[in-house]
Structure formats: structure tokens, C-alpha cells
Amino acid sequence: MTESTLEHAVQDEMRCPTCNARQAWSDECRRCKCDLSFLRQCWQASETERLGCLRELRAGHPDRALRHAHRYATFVGATKASRLVGVCSVLCGDWPNARTACG
Numbered sequence: 001m002t003e004s005t006l007e008h009a010v011q012d013e014m015r016c017p018t019c020n021a022r023q024a025w026s027d028e029c030r031r032c033k034c035d036l037s038f039l040r041q042c043w044q045a046s047e048t049e050r051l052g053c054l055r056e057l058r059a060g061h062p063d064r065a066l067r068h069a070h071r072y073a074t075f076v077g078a079t080k081a082s083r084l085v086g087v088c089s090v091l092c093g094d095w096p097n098a099r100t101a102c103g
């Protein structure tokens with residue numbers, strides 16, 4: 001799995017990394033029958049981190065949110081997670097990392 005494999009995944013839809021078929025999340029590709037179960041597990045784990053970050057931000061705990069944001073970035077890549085990491089860094093007062101995250 002590459003960083004970009006999850007980069008284009010959204011809530012309801014994904015692309016098969018083997019044949020590029022667009023489809024709803026599933027354990028098997030509708031076109032090439034590739035096993036997508038590991039990819040789906042990774043996507044679910046990334047969503048858990050993203051939602052955990054948002055939950056901690058809402059609760060007023062930016063330091064905890066930043067930890068979730070960094071874990072989210074390990075799944076989806078620094079580019080896709082940059083806004084989340086940047087916002088958390090700003091709220092933590094970590095200006096150098098906020099600037100790095102937001103480019």
C-alpha cells in the first residue's frame with residue numbers, strides 16, 4: 001500500500017489500487033476480485049484517527065488532537081493531513097510546525 005492509496009479515498013467510495021475501478025468500500029474489488037480487506041482496515045483506522053482528532057478539538061484538547069492528526073498522517077500522507085496537523089499545531093501554539101504543515 002502506498003501513501004496515495006488512501007489519499008483519494010472518501011467516506012463512501014474508493015478506487016481499487018490494482019485496476020483503478022471506482023466503487024463503494026468493500027473487501028473485494030467488483031471488477032478484478034482483488035482482496036481489499038487490508039486496505040479497508042487501514043482506511044477505517046485512518047478514519048478512527050481523523051474522527052478522534054476532531055473529537056479532541058471539539059473538547060478543547062488540541063494537544064491530544066495533534067497526536068491523532070499525526071497518526072492520521074501516517075495513514076493518508078502528510079499532504080492530505082496537512083490542514084488537520086496545521087490547525088492542531090496552531091491551537092497548540094506550535095507555530096513552526098503549523099507553518100511546515102500548511103506549507
Ligand SMILES: [Zn+2]
Pocket residue numbers: 016017018019020021029030031032033034
Ligand atoms: Zn480491482
